[in-house]
Amino acid sequence: MTAAPRDGGGNPGAAAVTVRPRKVLRVAWACAVLSVVFFTVIAVLLRNSPTGVFFRLADQIAMVLMGLFVxxxxxxxxxxxxxxxxxxIEVRNILVTRHxxxxxxxxxxxPDGASWARLDLPDDEYLSILAIQAVDGxxxxDGIRAVRALYAAASPDGAQATSEQS
Known part of the structure; x- marks a missing residue:
């Protein structure tokens, strides 16, 4: 989580908060590297396979590309x-970014037992915040407190709403 002073506009004394997940980030990078290594090893070993099928260079390249896609x-x-x-607040989840x-x-x-935080919106809708995850402890x-502090500062009823949900 990072907090930085605003560059301009709005309230110049207010800080901007950026939060990204930590554990999922590490696991995702490790799995990505392992999948590329795994598919590359399979591609190298394909030529030496005694299965009766003839694997060519194009098949090996395709296996490496599959690893990159995974x-x-x-x-x-x-x-x-x-x-x-x-x-x-700008929430960037896996595919969609919404301000x-x-x-x-x-x-x-x-919420209790939830895997990640959420924004409660009008009409009983909510927006999941995948960047603030329970596994990060x-x-x-700290991330949810920083976001709640900005929300409370920005709205007159924000302090009441966040204290009820704590």
């Missing part, structure tokens, strides 16, 4: 990030 898919899990400042102004947020919650607690 690694790319696994690395999508490392993509989540949340950025919050005085104007609103929500604070006036549309009804609360910042981390104290880091996740």
């Amino acid at each position: 690694a790319g898919g696994v690395l999508l899990l490392a993509r989540p990030r949340v950025r919050a400042d005085a104007d609103g 929500v102004p604070w006036d549309q947020v009804r609360g910042v919650a981390f 104290a880091y996740a607690v």
Whole structure:
């Protein structure tokens, strides 16, 4: 989690908070590297296989490319990030990035037993925040507190809503 002073606009004294998951990031990178290594080893060993099937260079290249595609898919899990400042919050999950102004947020919650935090929105909707995950422990607690502090500072009813959900 990083906090930095704002560059301009809005409230110049307010800090911007950026949170990314830690453990999932490490696991995703390790799995991506292992999948590329695994598919590369399979590709090298294909030529020497006594199965009666003739594997050529194109088959070996295809196996390595499959490993790269699998690694790319696994690395999508490392993509989540949340950025919050005085104007609103930007939530980047695996495929979609969404910016929500604070006036549309009804609360910042981390329900009991949940794997990640969420933004409560109008009409009983919510937006999952995959960047703040329970497996990160104290880091996740610091991240949710920083986001809640920005929410409370940005909205007059924010302090009440966040204290009810703590």
